[in-house]
Amino acid sequence: MESVTGPPAKMAARREELTPMLSQYFSLTEEYDDALVLFQVGDFYELFCEAAEAAARVCEITLTQREDSTGTYPMAGVPIDNVAPYVETLLGAGYRVAIADQVEDPAEASGLVDRAVTRVVTPGTVVEDELLAAGGNTYLAALAPAPDGEEVGVAFVDVSTGEFRVTSARPTVVQDELNRFAPAEVIAAPDLDHAFDVEGMRTPVPDERFEPSTARERVSAYVATPESVLSGTAELRAAGALLGYAEYTQGVDAGGLAYITRLTRYDPREGMRLDATALRSLEVFENREGGDAHTLLGVVDETSCALGRRELTHWLRRPLLDRERIEARHDAVEELTRLSLVREEARDLLRDVYDVERLVTRVSRGRANARDLRSLKATLDVVPELKAALADVECDALRERRDALDDLADVRGLVGRAIHPEPPIEVTEGGVIREGFDDDLDDLRATERDGREWVADLEASERERTGIDSLKVGYNEVHGYYIEVTNPNLDAVPDDYTRRQTLKNSERFYTPELKRREDEILGAAERADAREYRLFTEVREEVAAAAERVQRVAGVLAELDVLAALAHVAVERDYHRPEFGSEGVHIEAGRHPVVETTQEAFVPNDADLRERPFAVVTGPNMSGKSTYMRQVALVVVLAQVGSFVPARRARLPVTDAVFTRVGASDDIAGGHSTFMREMAELTDILHNATEDSLVLLDEVGRGTSTADGRAIAWAVTEFLDDEVGATTLFATHYHELTRLAGDRPGVQNLHFAVERDGETVTFLHSVAQGAAEASYGVEVARLAGVPGTVIERSRALLEDGLPDEGRETVTLEAFAGGETVQNGHGAANGTSVDGGDDPVDDSGGTDDPDGRIGSSASDSPAVDGVPTTGEGEAASEAAAALEEIRGLSIAAMTPLEALTYLHDLQGRLDGDD
Numbered sequence: 082m083e084s085v086t087g088p089p090a091k092m093a094a095r096r097e098e099l100t101p102m103l104s105q106y107f108s109l110t111e112e113y114d115d116a117l118v119l120f121q122v123g124d125f126y127e128l129f130c131e132a133a134e135a136a137a138r139v140c141e142i143t144l145t146q147r148e149d150s151t152g153t154y155p156m157a158g159v160p161i162d163n164v165a166p167y168v169e170t171l172l173g174a175g176y177r178v179a180i181a182d183q184v185e186d187p188a189e190a191s192g193l194v195d196r197a198v199t200r201v202v203t204p205g206t207v208v209e210d211e212l213l214a215a216g217g218n219t220y221l222a223a224l225a226p227a228p229d230g231e232e233v234g235v236a237f238v239d240v241s242t243g244e245f246r247v248t249s250a251r252p253t254v255v256q257d258e259l260n261r262f263a264p265a266e267v268i269a270a271p272d273l274d275h276a277f278d279v280e281g282m283r284t285p286v287p288d289e290r291f292e293p294s295t296a297r298e299r300v301s302a303y304v305a306t307p308e309s310v311l312s313g314t315a316e317l318r319a320a321g322a323l324l325g326y327a328e329y330t331q332g333v334d335a336g337g338l339a340y341i342t343r344l345t346r347y348d349p350r351e352g353m354r355l356d357a358t359a360l361r362s363l364e365v366f367e368n369r370e371g372g373d374a375h376t377l378l379g380v381v382d383e384t385s386c387a388l389g390r391r392e393l394t395h396w397l398r399r400p401l402l403d404r405e406r407i408e409a410r411h412d413a414v415e416e417l418t419r420l421s422l423v424r425e426e427a428r429d430l431l432r433d434v435y436d437v438e439r440l441v442t443r444v445s446r447g448r449a450n451a452r453d454l455r456s457l458k459a460t461l462d463v464v465p466e467l468k469a470a471l472a473d474v475e476c477d478a479l480r481e482r483r484d485a486l487d488d489l490a491d492v493r494g495l496v497g498r499a500i501h502p503e504p505p506i507e508v509t510e511g512g513v514i515r516e517g518f519d520d521d522l523d524d525l526r527a528t529e530r531d532g533r534e535w536v537a538d539l540e541a542s543e544r545e546r547t548g549i550d551s552l553k554v555g556y557n558e559v560h561g562y563y564i565e566v567t568n569p570n571l572d573a574v575p576d577d578y579t580r581r582q583t584l585k586n587s588e589r590f591y592t593p594e595l596k597r598r599e600d601e602i603l604g605a606a607e608r609a610d611a612r613e614y615r616l617f618t619e620v621r622e623e624v625a626a627a628a629e630r631v632q633r634v635a636g637v638l639a640e641l642d643v644l645a646a647l648a649h650v651a652v653e654r655d656y657h658r659p660e661f662g663s664e665g666v667h668i669e670a671g672r673h674p675v676v677e678t679t680q681e682a683f684v685p686n687d688a689d690l691r692e693r694p695f696a697v698v699t700g701p702n703m704s705g706k707s708t709y710m711r712q713v714a715l716v717v718v719l720a721q722v723g724s725f726v727p728a729r730r731a732r733l734p735v736t737d738a739v740f741t742r743v744g745a746s747d748d749i750a751g752g753h754s755t756f757m758r759e760m761a762e763l764t765d766i767l768h769n770a771t772e773d774s775l776v777l778l779d780e781v782g783r784g785t786s787t788a789d790g791r792a793i794a795w796a797v798t799e800f801l802d803d804e805v806g807a808t809t810l811f812a813t814h815y816h817e818l819t820r821l822a823g824d825r826p827g828v829q830n831l832h833f834a835v836e837r838d839g840e841t842v843t844f845l846h847s848v849a850q851g852a853a854e855a856s857y858g859v860e861v862a863r864l865a866g867v868p869g870t871v872i873e874r875s876r877a878l879l880e881d882g883l884p885d886e887g888r889e890t891v892t893l894e895a896f897a898g899g900e901t902v903q904n905g906h907g908a909a910n911g912t913s914v915d916g917g918d919d920p921v922d923d924s925g926g927t928d929d930p931d932g933r934i935g936s937s938a939s940d941s942p943a944v945d946g947v948p949t950t951g952e953g954e955a956a957s958e959a960a961a962a963l964e965e966i967r968g969l970s971i972a973a974m975t976p977l978e979a980l981t982y983l984h985d986l987q988g989r990l991d992g993d994d
């Protein structure tokens with residue numbers, strides 16, 4: 082980023098000559114040198130010099146010139162009333178924004194108005210409602226290494242809700258946690274060696290924030306004995322630095338974030354390992370295009386309020402491992418599926434629940450207005466009703482939650498008595514406090530009211546007294562109350578009228594009594610407004626003192642909302658309660674929770690992985706392989722989240738991790754080649770999967786040559802079966818893998834069959850035992866219209882193997898852009914490897930170290946036996962073709978595209994097209 086934060090160079094050069102206001106601006110930019118300072122001048126926030134230019138560019142606002150003794154410089158401003166969208170744009174462009182407010186009433190300032198930074202807005206510390214997604218979380222994270230360097234402490238806070246979590250673990254686990262929480266901003270200790278992969282902004286902070294003594298002091302401001310909550314200095318440093326930085330951004334002193342009451346240390350092993358790759362490929366939160374339509378969250382999110390939605394996201398992000406806890410959730414869901422009236426009543430009541438987690442943080446920060454307090458009360462009013470609705474529930478999980486609901490009668494009562502039911506947004510202009518709450522206030526308002534009534538009656542009485550029928554009594558801001566008499570009636574004006582204002586057709590007057598009343602009314606109103614504000618802040622502080630209790634209630638409401646939502650989904654979508662056992666995965670009539678909602682007739686499928694936990698899944702493209710594999714994983718995930726599952730019956734082991742290596746995920750943006758990425762993901766699985774894990778492999782080895790890919794796939798299967806014992810579903814086009822089932826008792830073949838009727842092929846989408854036929858690719862090619870001769874030739878080659886095996890051939894090394902190890906097996910000749918052959922065998926390859934083709938084009942298998950049009954021409958055509966092939970991205974092509982391309986190429990080499 083260009084250096085537009087910090088003090089402007091131009092001002093630095095002429096520091097002494099700056100006007101007092103710009104000098105103040107300059108000091109603030111020096112102090113907050115990692116942010117753009119928005120400097121309040123009246124109703125605008127202004128920026129100057131380079132900062133103004135940057136803001137003008139990013140926010141598309143007008144740049145103006147300002148002139149003083151130091152010369153001219155650019156200035157840009159945004160209205161205070163509508164600052165949120167600009168802040169959002171600046172954050173989006175990678176800036177932090179320091180809000181420098183006037184902290185003194187300009188009317189009372191003797192000279193320059195005092196200004197101070199009241200808030201630094203950064204991506205991870207946003208609290209403004211306009212900038213936050215409802216029902217989501219925005220996390221800030223801090224990382225600090227343990228003294229032994231083995232573990233890393235990591236802390237997360239959501240400044241808008243007060244959620245605070247700390248843990249420490251090995252770097253790979255910490256990386257998983259970072260993926261799970263996806264913090265919008267991260268700070269790291271200076272001695273952190275390990276590089277973590279995060280998308281959020283990395284913010285440098287002063288080293289001392291991470292010093293153990295500073296950090297300890299900071300944490301102590303929130304929990305009496307940090308050691309009772311945290312384990313080890315890494316956690317302490319991370320937590321302390323995080324709190325320090327969060328306080329800095331909110332402009333408060335140590336301990337000032339009073340609503341952070343739940344500093345929780347957690348163990349990452351409490352949750353199923355579900356890394357970013359798995360979350361992505363299972364489309365839990367985002368679909369493959371990055372949108373939120375057609376995701377697991379989208380299907381099961383039947384929550385009624387933002388609290389519930391946020392909680393559900395947590396649950397999905399961290400499925401449980403503890404069977405008791407999981408089953409307690411299932412008990413609750415089950416009971417709620419039965420008690421449909423209770424469920425629907427609860428869901429209805431929960432719709433009136435506001436986002437109290439955020440409300441209460443606003444209350445604690447002294448930012449809540451009277452409407453917020455009313456919303457809080459409206460939410461708390463739900464509690465007794467909800468308790469009543471749940472009066473007869475029986476399972477422990479629901480009873481415990483119901484009983485944990487504190488209806489906070491004191492807080493509700495206070496807000497109910499004190500705050501007007503429909504208060505204005507402003508809290509300084511009266512109308513906020515209810516009558517009857519405070520005698521002094523009532524007296525003041527009575528005086529005001531009496532005065533106004535007297536004025537209201539004045540018109541009639543003065544008309545009568547003066548006999549002027551057109552006489553009017555009015556009020557304006559500048560002159561106050563007046564009696565208006567039109568020019569023709571001026572003769573009738575009594576002596577006690579004093580002239581106040583002359584208009585074109587009339588004169589305005591006041592009387593001594595009117596003046597006295599006016600002073601009384603205005604004085605009473607002003608004092609009443611001030612008193613109301615004081616009373617309001619007192620009420621707000623009293624509510625803030627109950628923040629921890631409110632947050633606990635919010636937590637229980639959130640859980641009840643999720644349980645009711647899951648029960649609703651179970652009923653609506655015909656999900657059933659899964660059981661747990663140790664025999665292995667067994668799902669009867671399972672469905673893909675998302676695909677079934679988009680498909681007119683979804684075909685349910687069984688998955689029996691008890692005896693043979695490793696399944697090689699074959700079948701043509703589009704037959705349903707990956708849908709099937711994902712549905713098994715999603716059933717497992719949903720079960721451990723505490724949900725019922727889309728299956729007639731499911732008996733499952735508790736799974737410690739779901740790993741996926743699905744599709745040749747294009748990670749061009751990430752700078753890795755597809756194949757490298759694929760192998761990196763595979764490495765992670767092979768190292769970390771256990772016999773309690775579920776592994777999905779889809780098309781492993783696709784990014785390299787067929788021979789390499791097949792060899793890797795074979796070896797991976799052996800390793801997972803022999804060494805790991807994980808439950809595995811492996812979809813592959815390498816048909817020879819199906820032979821493994823013959824030798825290995827733990828491996829089974831499953832396939833997706835299609836029904837053929839003459840020219841038409843119907844995908845049945847149903848899984849069956851055994852391997853698919855090998856020639857589906859050729860079949861699909863035929864359906865797509867590849868010429869008959871090519872099809873016949875392909876069939877012949879499939880059966881007999883490619884001609885001239887052992888001769889130098891075009892190796893697929895060229896296809897992979899030179900990144901693979903050359904292997905002698907050509908693209909297709911592997912299909913002829915018979916039963917006894919070891920597919921990893923590297924014999925019979927070319928020796929050409931460059932991996933280029935050998936002698937002439939006529940050596941290539943594709944032109945075998947085809948007359949050439951002339952040696953020289955053919956050679957140059959072949960060279961051009963090879964060059965083209967080298968540039969191809971095979972991994973990005975479908976088999977059909979590859980086949981069509983080969984066909985065209987053949988035509989060109991034949992010279993007859």
Ligand SMILES: Nc1ncnc2c1ncn2[C@@H]1O[C@H](COP(=O)(O)OP(=O)(O)OP(=O)(O)O)[C@@H](O)[C@H]1O
Pocket residue numbers: 676680682683684685686700701702703704705706707708709846847
């Ligand atoms: N059980 C099912 N019932 C109905 N339709 C299904 C079913 N499974 C899959 N489909 C439909 O078939 C389409 C293709 O499924 P899927 O992507 O799982 O096939 P695939 O065999 O993995 O294909 P490829 O090998 O090309 O990746 C899906 O988008 C879905 O619309």
